Amino acid sequence: MRIYNSLTRRIEEFIPNSDKEVTLYTCGPTVYNYQHIGNLRMYIFEDVLEKTLRYLGYNVKRAMNITDVGHNVGDVDVGKDKMFAAKEREGKTALEIAEYYTEVFKKDCEKVNIKWPDIVKNATGEVEKYIDIISRLLEKGYAYESNGNIYFDISKMPNYYELSGKNQEDLMIAKREDVDIDENKRNPFDFVLWFTSSKFKDQELQWDSPFGKGYPGWHLECSAISIKYLGEYLDIHTGGVDHIFPHHTNEIAQSEAYLGHKWCNYFMHGEFLNDLTGKMSKSKGDFLILDTLINKGYNPLEYRYYCLLSHYRNQLPFSYEMLDNATTSYRKLRNRVLSLKQEGVFNEEYFNIYQNKFKVAISDDLNTSNALTIVHNLLKDETVNDITKIKIIGDFDKVLSLDLLKRETIEEGFKKYIQQKIEERNEAKNNKNYELADKIRRELEEKGIILKDTKEGTIFELK
Protein backbone atom coordinates (compact mmCIF):
# COMPACT_ATOMS: atom_id res chain seq x y z
CA MET A 1 0.00 0.00 0.00
CA ARG A 2 1.37 3.36 -1.03
CA ILE A 3 -0.11 6.52 0.38
CA TYR A 4 0.57 10.22 0.20
CA ASN A 5 1.80 11.35 3.57
CA SER A 6 1.18 15.02 4.33
CA LEU A 7 4.00 14.94 6.88
CA THR A 8 6.63 14.33 4.23
CA ARG A 9 4.61 15.51 1.23
CA ARG A 10 5.49 12.37 -0.62
CA ILE A 11 3.94 9.10 -1.60
CA GLU A 12 5.33 6.49 0.76
CA GLU A 13 5.05 2.79 1.36
CA PHE A 14 2.69 2.32 4.27
CA ILE A 15 4.29 0.49 7.17
CA PRO A 16 2.07 0.04 10.21
CA ASN A 17 3.40 0.13 13.76
CA SER A 18 2.15 -3.37 14.35
CA ASP A 19 1.43 -6.10 11.86
CA LYS A 20 -1.55 -7.15 13.94
CA GLU A 21 -3.59 -4.04 13.65
CA VAL A 22 -3.71 -0.69 11.87
CA THR A 23 -5.02 2.21 13.89
CA LEU A 24 -6.89 4.87 11.98
CA TYR A 25 -8.27 8.13 13.26
CA THR A 26 -10.72 10.34 11.43
CA CYS A 27 -11.63 13.90 12.30
CA GLY A 28 -15.38 13.67 12.65
CA PRO A 29 -18.21 16.06 11.98
CA THR A 30 -19.27 19.15 13.85
CA VAL A 31 -22.90 18.40 14.46
CA TYR A 32 -24.54 21.78 14.70
CA ASN A 33 -26.03 21.40 11.24
CA TYR A 34 -26.43 18.97 8.36
CA GLN A 35 -23.34 17.54 6.75
CA HIS A 36 -23.12 18.86 3.22
CA ILE A 37 -22.13 16.70 0.30
CA GLY A 38 -18.59 18.07 0.48
CA ASN A 39 -18.26 16.75 4.04
CA LEU A 40 -19.64 13.48 2.78
CA ARG A 41 -16.98 13.32 0.10
CA MET A 42 -14.38 13.34 2.88
CA TYR A 43 -16.07 10.50 4.72
CA ILE A 44 -16.37 8.52 1.50
CA PHE A 45 -12.61 8.87 0.98
CA GLU A 46 -11.97 7.71 4.55
CA ASP A 47 -14.38 4.83 4.08
CA VAL A 48 -12.52 3.72 0.96
CA LEU A 49 -9.27 3.96 2.90
CA GLU A 50 -10.54 1.76 5.71
CA LYS A 51 -12.03 -0.77 3.32
CA THR A 52 -8.89 -0.83 1.20
CA LEU A 53 -6.76 -1.58 4.25
CA ARG A 54 -9.11 -4.40 5.17
CA TYR A 55 -9.16 -5.63 1.57
CA LEU A 56 -5.38 -5.81 1.64
CA GLY A 57 -5.57 -7.96 4.72
CA TYR A 58 -5.01 -5.56 7.60
CA ASN A 59 -7.10 -5.54 10.71
CA VAL A 60 -8.25 -2.00 11.17
CA LYS A 61 -9.28 -0.26 14.34
CA ARG A 62 -10.78 3.08 13.57
CA ALA A 63 -11.99 5.90 15.78
CA MET A 64 -13.82 9.11 15.06
CA ASN A 65 -14.97 12.04 17.16
CA ILE A 66 -18.30 13.78 17.06
CA THR A 67 -17.81 17.44 17.82
CA ASP A 68 -20.95 18.13 19.78
CA VAL A 69 -19.79 21.46 21.11
CA GLY A 70 -19.85 25.08 20.19
CA HIS A 71 -17.48 26.81 17.92
CA ASN A 72 -17.39 30.10 16.22
CA VAL A 73 -19.88 30.75 13.55
CA GLY A 74 -18.31 30.34 10.21
CA ASP A 75 -14.91 30.69 8.76
CA VAL A 76 -15.11 34.32 9.61
CA ASP A 77 -14.87 34.94 13.29
CA VAL A 78 -18.03 36.80 14.10
CA GLY A 79 -17.89 36.10 17.79
CA LYS A 80 -20.89 33.91 18.22
CA ASP A 81 -20.82 30.35 19.33
CA LYS A 82 -21.97 28.00 16.58
CA MET A 83 -24.08 25.82 18.79
CA PHE A 84 -25.62 28.88 20.26
CA ALA A 85 -26.58 30.18 16.85
CA ALA A 86 -28.13 26.84 15.97
CA LYS A 87 -29.98 26.81 19.27
CA GLU A 88 -31.50 30.16 18.56
CA ARG A 89 -32.51 28.88 15.17
CA GLU A 90 -34.38 25.90 16.43
CA GLY A 91 -35.07 26.46 20.10
CA LYS A 92 -33.26 23.40 21.36
CA THR A 93 -30.41 22.85 23.75
CA ALA A 94 -26.94 22.44 22.33
CA LEU A 95 -26.84 18.75 23.15
CA GLU A 96 -30.27 18.11 21.66
CA ILE A 97 -29.16 19.75 18.45
CA ALA A 98 -25.99 17.70 18.45
CA GLU A 99 -27.88 14.49 18.98
CA TYR A 100 -30.31 15.27 16.19
CA TYR A 101 -27.65 16.07 13.61
CA THR A 102 -25.56 13.09 14.68
CA GLU A 103 -28.47 10.82 13.82
CA VAL A 104 -28.93 12.53 10.47
CA PHE A 105 -25.23 12.10 9.76
CA LYS A 106 -25.38 8.44 10.64
CA LYS A 107 -28.25 7.90 8.24
CA ASP A 108 -26.45 9.79 5.49
CA CYS A 109 -23.50 7.47 5.96
CA GLU A 110 -25.73 4.44 5.60
CA LYS A 111 -27.22 5.83 2.42
CA VAL A 112 -23.86 6.18 0.72
CA ASN A 113 -22.56 2.92 2.17
CA ILE A 114 -20.08 4.42 4.57
CA LYS A 115 -19.21 1.94 7.29
CA TRP A 116 -19.65 3.50 10.72
CA PRO A 117 -16.25 3.52 12.51
CA ASP A 118 -15.70 0.98 15.28
CA ILE A 119 -15.29 3.70 17.86
CA VAL A 120 -17.26 6.93 17.74
CA LYS A 121 -17.05 9.29 20.70
CA ASN A 122 -18.62 12.59 21.59
CA ALA A 123 -16.21 15.39 22.39
CA THR A 124 -18.18 16.35 25.48
CA GLY A 125 -17.81 12.87 26.93
CA GLU A 126 -14.03 12.97 27.25
CA VAL A 127 -13.38 16.04 29.37
CA GLU A 128 -11.65 13.97 32.03
CA LYS A 129 -9.03 12.93 29.49
CA TYR A 130 -8.52 16.53 28.37
CA ILE A 131 -7.89 17.53 31.97
CA ASP A 132 -5.39 14.69 32.29
CA ILE A 133 -3.55 15.84 29.19
CA ILE A 134 -3.51 19.48 30.21
CA SER A 135 -2.29 18.60 33.70
CA ARG A 136 0.62 16.64 32.35
CA LEU A 137 1.49 19.35 29.84
CA LEU A 138 1.59 21.87 32.70
CA GLU A 139 3.79 19.53 34.73
CA LYS A 140 6.18 19.03 31.86
CA GLY A 141 6.34 22.75 31.16
CA TYR A 142 4.69 22.63 27.76
CA ALA A 143 1.78 24.72 28.95
CA TYR A 144 1.31 27.89 30.97
CA GLU A 145 -1.48 29.83 32.57
CA SER A 146 -2.20 33.35 31.50
CA ASN A 147 -5.11 35.51 32.54
CA GLY A 148 -7.29 32.53 33.41
CA ASN A 149 -6.58 30.42 30.31
CA ILE A 150 -4.13 27.59 29.82
CA TYR A 151 -2.01 27.89 26.68
CA PHE A 152 0.27 25.49 24.87
CA ASP A 153 3.75 26.92 24.45
CA ILE A 154 4.78 26.10 20.90
CA SER A 155 8.32 27.32 21.45
CA LYS A 156 8.87 24.05 23.34
CA MET A 157 8.18 22.03 20.20
CA PRO A 158 10.97 22.45 17.65
CA ASN A 159 9.03 20.52 15.01
CA TYR A 160 5.85 22.48 15.44
CA TYR A 161 5.68 23.59 11.81
CA GLU A 162 6.59 20.24 10.25
CA LEU A 163 3.14 19.36 8.97
CA SER A 164 2.04 22.81 7.93
CA GLY A 165 5.03 23.51 5.69
CA LYS A 166 4.94 27.00 7.10
CA ASN A 167 7.41 28.80 9.28
CA GLN A 168 6.82 31.30 11.97
CA GLU A 169 8.19 34.22 10.02
CA ASP A 170 5.76 33.59 7.20
CA LEU A 171 2.91 33.43 9.62
CA MET A 172 4.06 36.63 11.28
CA ILE A 173 3.73 38.43 7.99
CA ALA A 174 0.24 37.06 7.74
CA LYS A 175 -2.21 39.80 7.21
CA ARG A 176 -5.69 38.71 7.89
CA GLU A 177 -7.62 41.61 9.16
CA ASP A 178 -10.63 39.77 10.47
CA VAL A 179 -8.92 38.03 13.38
CA ASP A 180 -8.77 39.26 16.95
CA ILE A 181 -5.43 39.23 18.72
CA ASP A 182 -5.15 37.43 22.05
CA GLU A 183 -2.81 39.52 24.18
CA ASN A 184 -2.39 36.80 26.79
CA LYS A 185 -0.18 34.59 24.67
CA ARG A 186 3.58 34.44 24.97
CA ASN A 187 3.87 33.57 21.31
CA PRO A 188 1.21 34.61 18.84
CA PHE A 189 0.80 31.01 17.68
CA ASP A 190 0.37 29.44 21.08
CA PHE A 191 -3.06 27.88 21.31
CA VAL A 192 -5.55 27.48 24.09
CA LEU A 193 -5.92 24.22 26.01
CA TRP A 194 -8.45 25.42 28.57
CA PHE A 195 -10.60 28.50 28.74
CA THR A 196 -11.96 30.07 31.84
CA SER A 197 -12.22 33.44 30.20
CA SER A 198 -13.31 33.60 26.64
CA LYS A 199 -14.66 36.21 24.34
CA PHE A 200 -17.70 33.95 24.05
CA LYS A 201 -19.37 34.74 27.33
CA ASP A 202 -22.50 32.71 26.82
CA GLN A 203 -20.83 29.33 26.40
CA GLU A 204 -23.53 26.85 27.39
CA LEU A 205 -21.33 23.86 28.21
CA GLN A 206 -18.78 24.30 30.98
CA TRP A 207 -16.94 21.94 33.29
CA ASP A 208 -15.14 22.14 36.62
CA SER A 209 -11.42 21.53 36.43
CA PRO A 210 -8.23 22.12 38.40
CA PHE A 211 -7.72 25.17 36.19
CA GLY A 212 -11.09 26.66 37.01
CA LYS A 213 -14.54 26.28 35.58
CA GLY A 214 -14.52 26.53 31.82
CA TYR A 215 -14.17 24.49 28.69
CA PRO A 216 -11.38 22.93 26.65
CA GLY A 217 -9.70 24.14 23.52
CA TRP A 218 -11.20 21.68 21.12
CA HIS A 219 -8.03 20.68 19.33
CA LEU A 220 -7.74 18.42 22.34
CA GLU A 221 -10.64 16.20 21.44
CA CYS A 222 -8.93 14.39 18.60
CA SER A 223 -5.70 13.87 20.53
CA ALA A 224 -7.55 12.62 23.57
CA ILE A 225 -9.97 10.29 21.83
CA SER A 226 -7.25 8.89 19.61
CA ILE A 227 -4.82 8.22 22.45
CA LYS A 228 -7.46 6.89 24.80
CA TYR A 229 -9.05 4.46 22.36
CA LEU A 230 -6.33 3.71 19.81
CA GLY A 231 -3.26 3.86 21.99
CA GLU A 232 -0.08 5.88 22.06
CA TYR A 233 0.98 5.01 18.54
CA LEU A 234 -1.34 5.99 15.74
CA ASP A 235 -0.81 4.77 12.19
CA ILE A 236 -2.95 7.04 10.07
CA HIS A 237 -4.77 10.25 10.83
CA THR A 238 -7.18 11.62 8.24
CA GLY A 239 -9.09 14.82 7.67
CA GLY A 240 -9.64 17.62 5.20
CA VAL A 241 -6.83 19.79 3.87
CA ASP A 242 -8.22 22.67 5.88
CA HIS A 243 -7.30 20.74 9.03
CA ILE A 244 -3.59 20.81 8.32
CA PHE A 245 -3.04 24.12 10.00
CA PRO A 246 -3.67 24.76 12.76
CA HIS A 247 -5.80 21.82 13.86
CA HIS A 248 -3.56 18.88 13.04
CA THR A 249 -0.43 20.90 13.69
CA ASN A 250 -1.70 21.56 17.19
CA GLU A 251 -2.82 17.99 17.68
CA ILE A 252 0.66 16.75 16.93
CA ALA A 253 2.24 19.27 19.28
CA GLN A 254 0.03 18.49 22.25
CA SER A 255 -0.03 14.74 21.67
CA GLU A 256 3.72 14.34 21.32
CA ALA A 257 4.42 16.68 24.22
CA TYR A 258 2.01 14.63 26.32
CA LEU A 259 3.30 11.22 25.20
CA GLY A 260 6.95 12.09 25.04
CA HIS A 261 7.41 10.33 21.70
CA LYS A 262 6.36 10.36 18.07
CA TRP A 263 2.61 9.93 17.84
CA CYS A 264 1.32 9.43 14.31
CA ASN A 265 3.30 8.37 11.24
CA TYR A 266 0.93 9.16 8.41
CA PHE A 267 -1.43 12.04 7.83
CA MET A 268 -3.78 11.86 4.86
CA HIS A 269 -5.83 14.84 3.78
CA GLY A 270 -8.75 14.91 1.42
CA GLU A 271 -9.45 17.79 -0.91
CA PHE A 272 -12.66 19.73 -1.19
CA LEU A 273 -15.74 19.48 -3.20
CA ASN A 274 -16.08 22.91 -4.72
CA ASP A 275 -19.18 24.71 -5.81
CA LEU A 276 -19.03 27.57 -8.24
CA THR A 277 -17.66 29.95 -5.63
CA GLY A 278 -15.11 27.59 -4.08
CA LYS A 279 -15.10 25.34 -1.05
CA MET A 280 -18.53 24.13 -0.09
CA SER A 281 -18.88 25.31 3.43
CA LYS A 282 -21.50 25.21 6.10
CA SER A 283 -20.66 28.67 7.24
CA LYS A 284 -21.71 30.10 3.93
CA GLY A 285 -25.21 29.07 4.88
CA ASP A 286 -26.01 27.87 1.41
CA PHE A 287 -24.96 24.29 0.94
CA LEU A 288 -26.13 21.04 -0.58
CA ILE A 289 -27.09 18.10 1.54
CA LEU A 290 -27.59 14.52 0.49
CA ASP A 291 -31.35 14.65 0.96
CA THR A 292 -31.58 17.45 -1.56
CA LEU A 293 -30.05 15.15 -4.16
CA ILE A 294 -32.33 12.31 -3.12
CA ASN A 295 -35.37 14.53 -3.41
CA LYS A 296 -34.30 15.42 -6.91
CA GLY A 297 -34.41 11.73 -7.77
CA TYR A 298 -30.76 10.78 -7.45
CA ASN A 299 -29.67 7.56 -5.82
CA PRO A 300 -27.17 8.29 -3.00
CA LEU A 301 -24.80 5.74 -4.50
CA GLU A 302 -24.71 7.80 -7.66
CA TYR A 303 -23.10 10.47 -5.54
CA ARG A 304 -20.65 7.94 -4.11
CA TYR A 305 -19.78 6.95 -7.67
CA TYR A 306 -19.30 10.63 -8.52
CA CYS A 307 -16.74 10.88 -5.74
CA LEU A 308 -14.94 7.67 -6.67
CA LEU A 309 -14.53 8.92 -10.22
CA SER A 310 -11.93 11.38 -9.03
CA HIS A 311 -8.95 11.19 -6.72
CA TYR A 312 -9.36 12.21 -3.09
CA ARG A 313 -6.42 14.61 -3.29
CA ASN A 314 -7.88 16.56 -6.20
CA GLN A 315 -10.40 19.27 -5.82
CA LEU A 316 -13.64 18.14 -7.33
CA PRO A 317 -16.11 20.58 -8.75
CA PHE A 318 -19.78 19.93 -8.24
CA SER A 319 -22.45 20.63 -10.80
CA TYR A 320 -25.65 18.90 -11.72
CA GLU A 321 -24.33 18.43 -15.23
CA MET A 322 -21.46 16.40 -13.81
CA LEU A 323 -23.73 14.55 -11.44
CA ASP A 324 -25.93 13.60 -14.39
CA ASN A 325 -22.85 12.28 -16.19
CA ALA A 326 -21.91 10.20 -13.19
CA THR A 327 -25.48 9.03 -12.77
CA THR A 328 -25.77 7.81 -16.34
CA SER A 329 -22.42 6.14 -16.09
CA TYR A 330 -23.32 4.44 -12.83
CA ARG A 331 -26.68 3.22 -14.13
CA LYS A 332 -25.14 1.84 -17.28
CA LEU A 333 -22.44 0.11 -15.32
CA ARG A 334 -24.93 -1.39 -12.93
CA ASN A 335 -27.17 -2.49 -15.78
CA ARG A 336 -24.31 -4.23 -17.44
CA VAL A 337 -23.38 -5.99 -14.24
CA LEU A 338 -26.95 -7.05 -13.51
CA SER A 339 -27.38 -8.48 -16.99
CA LEU A 340 -24.55 -10.93 -16.38
CA LYS A 341 -25.84 -14.49 -16.17
CA GLN A 342 -25.04 -16.96 -13.42
CA GLU A 343 -23.48 -19.18 -16.07
CA GLY A 344 -20.20 -20.86 -16.78
CA VAL A 345 -17.52 -22.31 -14.57
CA PHE A 346 -15.74 -20.04 -12.15
CA ASN A 347 -12.22 -19.38 -13.35
CA GLU A 348 -9.87 -18.71 -10.49
CA GLU A 349 -7.00 -17.72 -12.72
CA TYR A 350 -8.89 -14.75 -14.17
CA PHE A 351 -10.18 -13.91 -10.73
CA ASN A 352 -6.62 -13.62 -9.48
CA ILE A 353 -5.48 -11.61 -12.48
CA TYR A 354 -8.22 -9.05 -12.00
CA GLN A 355 -7.95 -8.98 -8.27
CA ASN A 356 -4.31 -8.19 -8.68
CA LYS A 357 -5.01 -5.37 -11.12
CA PHE A 358 -7.52 -3.96 -8.70
CA LYS A 359 -5.10 -4.16 -5.80
CA VAL A 360 -2.45 -2.35 -7.79
CA ALA A 361 -4.86 0.49 -8.55
CA ILE A 362 -6.45 0.88 -5.15
CA SER A 363 -3.25 0.49 -3.19
CA ASP A 364 -1.66 3.23 -5.26
CA ASP A 365 -2.77 6.00 -2.92
CA LEU A 366 -6.42 5.01 -3.43
CA ASN A 367 -6.66 5.46 -7.16
CA THR A 368 -10.39 4.87 -7.33
CA SER A 369 -10.62 6.25 -10.82
CA ASN A 370 -8.35 3.53 -12.14
CA ALA A 371 -10.14 0.97 -10.02
CA LEU A 372 -13.40 1.84 -11.78
CA THR A 373 -11.66 1.64 -15.13
CA ILE A 374 -10.74 -1.93 -14.29
CA VAL A 375 -14.40 -2.71 -13.70
CA HIS A 376 -15.27 -1.30 -17.11
CA ASN A 377 -12.47 -3.21 -18.77
CA LEU A 378 -13.50 -6.41 -17.06
CA LEU A 379 -17.03 -6.11 -18.41
CA LYS A 380 -15.66 -5.72 -21.92
CA ASP A 381 -13.27 -8.63 -21.57
CA GLU A 382 -14.67 -11.48 -23.68
CA THR A 383 -12.23 -14.06 -22.36
CA VAL A 384 -13.82 -13.94 -18.91
CA ASN A 385 -17.16 -15.68 -18.44
CA ASP A 386 -20.14 -14.24 -16.61
CA ILE A 387 -19.92 -16.19 -13.41
CA THR A 388 -16.29 -15.22 -12.97
CA LYS A 389 -17.11 -11.59 -13.69
CA ILE A 390 -19.80 -11.65 -11.05
CA LYS A 391 -17.38 -13.05 -8.49
CA ILE A 392 -14.73 -10.50 -9.35
CA ILE A 393 -17.10 -7.57 -9.17
CA GLY A 394 -18.46 -8.82 -5.87
CA ASP A 395 -14.90 -8.82 -4.60
CA PHE A 396 -14.20 -5.26 -5.83
CA ASP A 397 -17.40 -4.03 -4.28
CA LYS A 398 -16.03 -4.76 -0.82
CA VAL A 399 -14.05 -1.59 -1.35
CA LEU A 400 -16.17 0.34 -3.82
CA SER A 401 -19.45 -0.32 -1.98
CA LEU A 402 -21.54 0.64 -4.98
CA ASP A 403 -24.01 -2.23 -4.60
CA LEU A 404 -23.18 -3.33 -8.12
CA LEU A 405 -24.67 -6.78 -7.62
CA LYS A 406 -27.63 -5.79 -5.53
CA ARG A 407 -30.93 -6.52 -7.19
CA GLU A 408 -34.01 -4.68 -6.12
CA THR A 409 -36.61 -7.24 -5.25
CA ILE A 410 -40.07 -6.94 -6.69
CA GLU A 411 -43.09 -8.29 -4.88
CA GLU A 412 -44.61 -11.41 -6.48
CA GLY A 413 -48.07 -9.90 -6.92
CA PHE A 414 -46.64 -6.84 -8.60
CA LYS A 415 -44.52 -9.08 -10.80
CA LYS A 416 -47.62 -10.92 -11.99
CA TYR A 417 -49.34 -7.64 -12.72
CA ILE A 418 -46.38 -6.46 -14.77
CA GLN A 419 -46.23 -9.77 -16.62
CA GLN A 420 -49.91 -9.43 -17.45
CA LYS A 421 -49.39 -5.88 -18.70
CA ILE A 422 -46.53 -7.04 -20.88
CA GLU A 423 -48.77 -9.65 -22.46
CA GLU A 424 -51.46 -7.06 -23.08
CA ARG A 425 -48.90 -4.85 -24.70
CA ASN A 426 -47.54 -7.66 -26.87
CA GLU A 427 -51.02 -8.38 -28.08
CA ALA A 428 -51.57 -4.74 -28.88
CA LYS A 429 -48.28 -4.73 -30.75
CA ASN A 430 -49.29 -7.76 -32.75
CA ASN A 431 -52.48 -6.00 -33.69
CA LYS A 432 -50.42 -2.96 -34.58
CA ASN A 433 -52.30 -1.00 -31.96
CA TYR A 434 -49.22 1.00 -31.05
CA GLU A 435 -51.16 3.66 -29.28
CA LEU A 436 -52.31 1.17 -26.66
CA ALA A 437 -48.88 -0.44 -26.52
CA ASP A 438 -47.23 2.89 -25.79
CA LYS A 439 -49.88 3.70 -23.21
CA ILE A 440 -49.14 0.51 -21.30
CA ARG A 441 -45.42 1.20 -21.48
CA ARG A 442 -45.98 4.70 -20.14
CA GLU A 443 -48.19 3.50 -17.31
CA LEU A 444 -45.62 0.99 -16.18
CA GLU A 445 -42.92 3.59 -16.33
CA GLU A 446 -44.94 5.79 -14.02
CA LYS A 447 -44.93 2.89 -11.59
CA GLY A 448 -41.15 2.74 -11.85
CA ILE A 449 -40.91 -0.13 -14.29
CA ILE A 450 -38.88 0.11 -17.46
CA LEU A 451 -39.66 -2.31 -20.29
CA LYS A 452 -36.95 -3.61 -22.54
CA ASP A 453 -37.73 -5.27 -25.84
CA THR A 454 -35.01 -7.80 -26.46
CA LYS A 455 -34.61 -10.54 -29.03
CA GLU A 456 -35.76 -13.03 -26.45
CA GLY A 457 -38.89 -11.04 -25.72
CA THR A 458 -39.85 -8.22 -23.41
CA ILE A 459 -38.25 -8.00 -20.00
CA PHE A 460 -38.60 -5.40 -17.26
CA GLU A 461 -36.49 -3.63 -14.73
CA LEU A 462 -36.88 -1.21 -11.87
CA LYS A 463 -36.08 2.32 -12.87
Add this chain to the structure above:
RNA sequence: GGGGCUGUAGCCAAGUGGUAAGGCAUGGGACUGCAACUCCCCUAGCAUCGGUUCAAAUCCGUUCAGCCCCUCCA
Protein backbone atom coordinates in the same frame (compact mmCIF):
# COMPACT_ATOMS: atom_id res chain seq x y z
C1' G B 1 1.42 39.91 1.92
C1' G B 2 3.19 34.54 3.19
C1' G B 3 2.67 29.14 2.61
C1' G B 4 0.42 24.97 0.02
C1' C B 5 -2.26 22.58 -3.99
C1' U B 6 -4.20 22.50 -9.00
C1' G B 7 -4.63 23.57 -14.65
C1' U B 8 -5.05 17.04 -19.80
C1' A B 9 -10.91 16.61 -25.41
C1' G B 10 -17.87 19.53 -25.00
C1' C B 11 -17.94 17.75 -19.40
C1' C B 12 -15.27 14.71 -15.72
C1' A B 13 -10.75 12.07 -15.35
C1' A B 14 -6.09 8.47 -15.38
C1' G B 15 -1.26 8.89 -16.66
C1' U B 16 4.75 11.87 -13.11
C1' G B 17 10.72 10.91 -18.71
C1' G B 18 9.62 6.97 -24.06
C1' U B 19 5.47 8.82 -27.82
C1' A B 20 -2.20 10.47 -24.56
C1' A B 21 -6.45 4.85 -20.06
C1' G B 22 -11.61 5.03 -18.83
C1' G B 23 -16.53 7.27 -18.31
C1' C B 24 -20.46 10.72 -19.82
C1' A B 25 -22.20 13.75 -23.82
C1' U B 26 -22.14 14.44 -29.37
C1' G B 27 -22.04 12.20 -34.41
C1' G B 28 -22.46 7.58 -37.50
C1' G B 29 -24.24 2.42 -37.63
C1' A B 30 -26.92 -2.32 -35.77
C1' C B 31 -31.41 -3.53 -33.05
C1' U B 32 -36.91 -1.44 -32.52
C1' G B 33 -43.57 -0.38 -34.91
C1' C B 34 -41.30 4.13 -32.66
C1' A B 35 -38.43 4.49 -28.44
C1' A B 36 -35.65 2.93 -24.26
C1' C B 37 -31.93 -0.70 -23.11
C1' U B 38 -27.78 -3.06 -25.40
C1' C B 39 -23.80 -3.50 -29.00
C1' C B 40 -20.10 -1.51 -32.76
C1' C B 41 -17.25 2.81 -34.85
C1' C B 42 -15.19 8.02 -34.63
C1' U B 43 -13.15 12.69 -31.85
C1' A B 44 -7.14 15.79 -27.90
C1' G B 45 -1.05 16.33 -28.03
C1' C B 46 -1.68 17.81 -22.30
C1' A B 47 -2.94 26.65 -19.56
C1' U B 48 1.43 29.97 -21.36
C1' C B 49 6.45 31.10 -22.60
C1' G B 50 11.38 29.38 -22.14
C1' G B 51 15.09 25.60 -20.55
C1' U B 52 17.24 20.45 -19.57
C1' U B 53 17.16 15.70 -22.54
C1' C B 54 18.23 11.35 -28.00
C1' A B 55 13.13 11.76 -25.93
C1' A B 56 8.57 15.89 -21.59
C1' A B 57 1.74 16.13 -20.27
C1' U B 58 5.53 14.11 -17.12
C1' C B 59 11.95 17.47 -14.71
C1' C B 60 13.49 23.02 -13.94
C1' G B 61 12.16 28.21 -14.34
C1' U B 62 8.47 32.32 -16.09
C1' U B 63 3.63 34.14 -16.77
C1' C B 64 -1.64 33.57 -16.32
C1' A B 65 -5.97 31.38 -13.95
C1' G B 66 -8.52 28.71 -9.90
C1' C B 67 -8.78 26.75 -4.91
C1' C B 68 -7.19 25.92 0.40
C1' C B 69 -4.69 27.67 4.86
C1' C B 70 -2.49 31.90 7.74
C1' U B 71 -3.00 33.45 16.20
C1' C B 72 -10.07 30.78 20.36
C1' C B 73 -14.26 26.34 13.39
C1' A B 74 -12.46 21.59 14.10
